[in-house]
Amino acid sequence: LDLLKKEEVEAIVGPQNSGETDFVANLGGKAQVPTISFSATSPLLSSMKTPYFIRGAQNDAAQVGAIADIFKSTEWRRVVLVYEDNDYGRGMIPSLADAFQGIGVITTYRSDIPPSASDLYIERELYKMMTMQTRVFVVHMGSVLGAQFFRLVHKLGMMSTGYAWIVTNGVGNLLGNMDPSLIGSMRGVIGLQTHVPRSKKLDDFKVRWMSKSNNSSLNVYGLWAYDTIWALALAAESSDAGKSKYRYSNGSANSSDPFTFGVSPTGAGLLKAILSSNFKGLSGDFRLAGGELQATTFQLVNLVGKGKFNIVGYWDSIHRLRNLAGESNLGSVTWPGGGSEAPKGWVTPTNGKTLKILVPMKDGFSEFVNVQDSAPKVTGYSIDVFKDVVKALPYALPYEFVPYGNKSGDNDWPYDVLIDQIYKK
Numbered sequence: 001l002d003l004l005k006k007e008e009v010e011a012i013v014g015p016q017n018s019g020e021t022d023f024v025a026n027l028g029g030k031a032q033v034p035t036i037s038f039s040a041t042s043p044l045l046s047s048m049k050t051p052y053f054i055r056g057a058q059n060d061a062a063q064v065g066a067i068a069d070i071f072k073s074t075e076w077r078r079v080v081l082v083y084e085d086n087d088y089g090r091g092m093i094p095s096l097a098d099a100f101q102g103i104g105v106i107t108t109y110r111s112d113i114p115p116s117a118s119d120l121y122i123e124r125e126l127y128k129m130m131t132m133q134t135r136v137f138v139v140h141m142g143s144v145l146g147a148q149f150f151r152l153v154h155k156l157g158m159m160s161t162g163y164a165w166i167v168t169n170g171v172g173n174l175l176g177n178m179d180p181s182l183i184g185s186m187r188g189v190i191g192l193q194t195h196v197p198r199s200k201k202l203d204d205f206k207v208r209w210m211s212k213s214n215n216s217s218l219n220v221y222g223l224w225a226y227d228t229i230w231a232l233a234l235a236a237e238s239s240d241a242g243k244s245k246y247r248y249s250n251g252s253a254n255s256s257d258p259f260t261f262g263v264s265p266t267g268a269g270l271l272k273a274i275l276s277s278n279f280k281g282l283s284g285d286f287r288l289a290g291g292e293l294q295a296t297t298f299q300l301v302n303l304v305g306k307g308k309f310n311i312v313g314y315w316d317s318i319h320r321l322r323n324l325a326g327e328s329n330l331g332s333v334t335w336p337g338g339g340s341e342a343p344k345g346w347v348t349p350t351n352g353k354t355l356k357i358l359v360p361m362k363d364g365f366s367e368f369v370n371v372q373d374s375a376p377k378v379t380g381y382s383i384d385v386f387k388d389v390v391k392a393l394p395y396a397l398p399y400e401f402v403p404y405g406n407k408s409g410d411n412d413w414p415y416d417v418l419i420d421q422i423y424k425k
Contacts, residue, residue: 018042018087025053032267038224042091047291055292056228061095062295066315068099076345078134084141085112136164146171154185161337180307187305188336195297227281235273361405
């Protein structure tokens with residue numbers, strides 16, 4: 001507020017999370033001052049709602065196609081979504097749910113974890129997930145909560161054979177900044193990262209960065225920040241920014257109301273200049289479309305232990321999913337537990353209900369259905385077909401055959417009687 005009311009700034013850069021950015025962007029819009037963020041990635045923020053908001057980063061929704069293609073490649077049909085319960089975490093979930101619905105994947109459960117959740121809260125959620133038959137989890141949260149979450153996942157034994165974990169680039173982009181021991185406990189996880197093409201400009205910058213910074217890890221958010229400032233500087237040079245003071249309506253210049261401020265006379269021109277940015281930045285091509293950085297390529301990484309991860313594929317909206325050999329699937333992946341074969345994605349739930357199937361005991365056509373009193377044992381062609389269908393399902397279906405009637409007695413009863421008993425039960 002002071003920047004707008006007292007300093008009369010021409011642009012605002014750097015609100016670092018989606019909640020802050022939404023508030024600041026609305027103020028900037030009121031003053032017609034461009035607000036540029038290089039780290040607020042939630043789809044809930046949009047230049048459609050706030051015309052003076054510019055996203056110098058990828059929209060989180062850009063990665064849902066990559067996640068959906070992973071599911072198509074592995075033929076998983078059910079998923080549990082785990083996300084941070086704030087604007088950042090909630091923002092991508094509708095797009096992800098729509099993408100899953102489009103390929104026939106059922107979201108069996110959604111777990112929203114508060115940013116300040118205690119270990120006990122998260123453990124309770126994880127215990128709940130243990131009782132479910134779905135074993136494929138997509139996790140969308142920031143690196144701080146993500147580190148806490150996966151420490152507890154490992155502690156409870158859920159980073160073992162049969163589980164599959166996919167993390168969005170909220171965690172994936174910051175793997176290089178995370179504790180190697182934590183990454184070691186995430187062995188088998190698939191992560192999405194924004195692909196940054198190598199260039200001489202980037203290599204030279206890294207040398208300068210390492211000579212001046214004690215922190216040698218430079219992530220994509222730092223590159224977006226650099227490119228965003230560069231775009232703003234170029235736009236300021238080509239516009240009239242800084243040459244005029246704010247315009248005020250009658251009496252508003254001296255108002256004590258902190259939310260009353262003037263309007264920048266150069267904001268519209270500066271906004272237009274920024275939106276027309278097109279140059280080779282440290283992060284790659286810096287082009288804005290719809291008020292945000294144009295989505296490029298994602299790389300898929302597999303955490304293999306000892307603080308290391310391997311690239312196992314790439315994804316973009318044109319070529320879709322491809323491995324390092326150019327084939328339309330993931331490369332060699334080490335899954336949780338150390339196996340190389342993708343988990344089937346489900347198990348028999350510990351709290352699952354058994355489907356009870358009533359089998360009428362009637363004389364005739366025993367080759368189709370035959371009930372033997374001794375077990376009772378149910379056999380026949382119809383039973384075999386049912387069992388084969390159950391085996392082909394992408395999830396567990398516990399069932400039990402329950403014979404109805406008695407072969408030695410009078411079984412000349414109409415099926416309406418049987419249906420009526422099921423209805424009344």
